[in-house]
Amino acid sequence: MKVSEEVLLENKVKLVIPASSEYVSLARLALGGLIRNFLSDEEIIEDIKIAVSEVCNSVVLQAENVDNATLDLSFSVQEEEITIDVGCTGKELELAALTPIVWSEPEERGYGLSLISALMDKVELISDDGNKTILRLRKYFPS
Amino acid sequence: MKVSEEVLLENKVKLVIPASSEYVSLARLALGGLIRNFLSDEEIIEDIKIAVSEVCNSVVLQAENVDNATLDLSFSVQEEEITIDVGCTGKELELAALTPIVWSEPEERGYGLSLISALMDKVELISDDGNKTILRLRKYFPS
Amino acid sequence: MDLKIAVEEKDDAMVLRLDGEVDVYTAPKLKSRLIDLVDQGKFKIVVDLEKVAFMDSSGLGVLVGGLKRVRSHDGSISLICSQENILKIFRITGLVKIFPIFDNEGQALESV
Amino acid sequence: MDLKIAVEEKDDAMVLRLDGEVDVYTAPKLKSRLIDLVDQGKFKIVVDLEKVAFMDSSGLGVLVGGLKRVRSHDGSISLICSQENILKIFRITGLVKIFPIFDNEGQALESV
Ligand SMILES: Nc1ncnc2c1ncn2[C@@H]1O[C@H](COP(=O)(O)OP(=O)(O)O)[C@@H](O)[C@H]1O
Numbered sequence: 406m407k408v409s410e411e412v413l414l415e416n417k418v419k420l421v422i423p424a425s426s427e428y429v430s431l432a433r434l435a436l437g438g439l440i441r442n443f444l445s446d447e448e449i450i451e452d453i454k455i456a457v458s459e460v461c462n463s464v465v466l467q468a469e470n471v472d473n474a475t476l477d478l479s480f481s482v483q484e485e486e487i488t489i490d491v492g493c494t495g496k497e498l499e500l501a502a503l504t505p506i507v508w509s510e511p512e513e514r515g516y517g518l519s520l521i522s523a524l525m526d527k528v529e530l531i532s533d534d535g536n537k538t539i540l541r542l543r544k545y546f547p548s
Numbered sequence: 549m550k551v552s553e554e555v556l557l558e559n560k561v562k563l564v565i566p567a568s569s570e571y572v573s574l575a576r577l578a579l580g581g582l583i584r585n586f587l588s589d590e591e592i593i594e595d596i597k598i599a600v601s602e603v604c605n606s607v608v609l610q611a612e613n614v615d616n617a618t619l620d621l622s623f624s625v626q627e628e629e630i631t632i633d634v635g636c637t638g639k640e641l642e643l644a645a646l647t648p649i650v651w652s653e654p655e656e657r658g659y660g661l662s663l664i665s666a667l668m669d670k671v672e673l674i675s676d677d678g679n680k681t682i683l684r685l686r687k688y689f690p691s
Numbered sequence: 692m693d694l695k696i697a698v699e700e701k702d703d704a705m706v707l708r709l710d711g712e713v714d715v716y717t718a719p720k721l722k723s724r725l726i727d728l729v730d731q732g733k734f735k736i737v738v739d740l741e742k743v744a745f746m747d748s749s750g751l752g753v754l755v756g757g758l759k760r761v762r763s764h765d766g767s768i769s770l771i772c773s774q775e776n777i778l779k780i781f782r783i784t785g786l787v788k789i790f791p792i793f794d795n796e797g798q799a800l801e802s803v
Numbered sequence: 804m805d806l807k808i809a810v811e812e813k814d815d816a817m818v819l820r821l822d823g824e825v826d827v828y829t830a831p832k833l834k835s836r837l838i839d840l841v842d843q844g845k846f847k848i849v850v851d852l853e854k855v856a857f858m859d860s861s862g863l864g865v866l867v868g869g870l871k872r873v874r875s876h877d878g879s880i881s882l883i884c885s886q887e888n889i890l891k892i893f894r895i896t897g898l899v900k901i902f903p904i905f906d907n908e909g910q911a912l913e914s915v
């Protein structure tokens with residue numbers, strides 16, 4: 406895995422977008438542009454994009470009828486890993502929606518969490534200083 | 549000018565990046581992705597990218613030796629215009645650097661401000677609630 | 692990026708060619724095209740994913756929903772897909788067992 | 804996006820072909836290539852901007868700096884550029900009067 410040494414480590418990029426479905430692609434675009442500064446493995450970049458989209462989707466669906474809700478993303482890329490925090494304002498992230506469901510037959514929903522956990526190395530629920538719930542995703546880069 | 553009607557107006561997108569030269573291209577990438585949701589005139593998109601880059605350049609050069617300085621961008625696209633606020637934390641934006649200079653012969657610097665004022669429709673220095681200096685750029689979309 | 696959907700009748704199947712990103716914003720467009728087809732009495736469907744640049748669970752959900760609808764009329768949905776990135780999400784979610792997936796149109800058309 | 808710079812000797816000029824974005828991050832790379840050429844006694848320079856996807860004043864500053872260096876050795880810098888987006892920043896800043904700009908390599912080479 407080629408990791409660029411030119412770029413400073415531990416720097417954080419924050420992106421705040423309206424919690425609305427048409428902005429999720431912007432989060433993917435920025436995320437892709439950011440990671441590409443650090444590594445060139447397109448498969449890993451795609452995996453991370455899918456996982457982050459899934460979290461954004463969940464927030465967007467929950468925030469559907471909430472005025473001015475925002476989706477707060479924070480990316481920190483380091484030499485060996487990327488950490489992505491997803492939170493929202495205007496509406497508490499509901500933990501229930503992030504619990505996996507076992508479906509008895511193929512259903513239209515419930516694939517988001519399987520993708521997140523298969524594609525990322527670590528998924529944690531944390532709280533920030535303001536006690537806002539944040540979902541933290543982590544992916545280690547193969548060396 | 550085709551302005552997409554599907555996307556909500558007045559929504560704001562915020563991007564915070566380290567005030568460091570390697571992140572300015574990320575600001576352009578996000579900005580381009582955002583504007584493309586609203587209009588398809590590539591020439592206008594390029595003009596705005598250049599102007600925003602110039603402001604970012606000025607912040608990045610001033611923040612060169614400041615630890616943890618960030619470049620704070622905020623984009624608000626509406627049907628007929630885009631407003632872009634650029635500020636920074638860790639270092640006050642110096643007003644002097646945004647004053648045009650008249651050079652007696654071609655010099656290596658000083659083109660930034662001519663480009664900003666030629667490419668944007670309105671350039672204002674404003675202050676936010678925290679009295680931080682913000683440069684506000686505005687571009688009207690031809691109808 | 693947007694999602695373009697072209698529909699073509701081939702043999703007695705309907706082929707939906709997707710071009711772009713299938714995500715939470717664009718998936719409803721795919722859902723309504725699938726519902727339209729079912730409403731028109733078209734139950735043999737092939738969805739061509741070869742030009743899909745990105746797809747997440749929003750796309751999977753819509754395809755599974757479409758499958759349930761056509762199955763209740765003894766229809767079927769086959770997929771054309773050879774892109775590793777897209778195949779991966781069908782594998783992770785076990786949907787490779789639900790959808791017949793082919794790497795070319797000929798086989799997909801034969802299967803429906 | 805990064806900036807690639809290829810250097811080729813043609814007739815008695817050096818042609819620098821830029822590919823990518825010339826911005827505050829990548830302009831120093833161009834600056835050091837120009838300084839290298841001057842240090843090697845190469846004062847006739849053509850810069851090909853046809854594959855430049857983005858350029859701002861960082862690029863202008865570096866080109867003007869290079870021009871000053873080669874001029875002090877009676878050299879010159881000509882540009883190849885037919886892209887409207889790039890020409891525009893030379894026009895706005897008045898640098899069209901300082902740099903000879905051509906839309907093809909042949910004329911640019913003749914001019915230096
Ligand atoms: N444990 C659960 N209990 C109830 N509803 C759930 C649960 N998990 C998910 N859901 C519902 O399913 C939706 C989608 O589930 P999820 O797998 O997280 O995402 P996706 O819709 O992207 O597949 C959620 O928005 C929520 O409404």
Ligand SMILES: Nc1ncnc2c1ncn2[C@@H]1O[C@H](COP(=O)(O)OP(=O)(O)O)[C@@H](O)[C@H]1O
Nearest residue numbers: 605609644645647648649657658659660661860
């Ligand atoms: N009025 C001024 N007084 C002194 N220095 C200035 C002034 N304006 C600009 N500069 C210097 O020139 C640099 C670049 O100027 P500017 O035109 O704003 O950007 P650029 O370097 O992108 O052309 C600034 O960072 C600053 O150091």
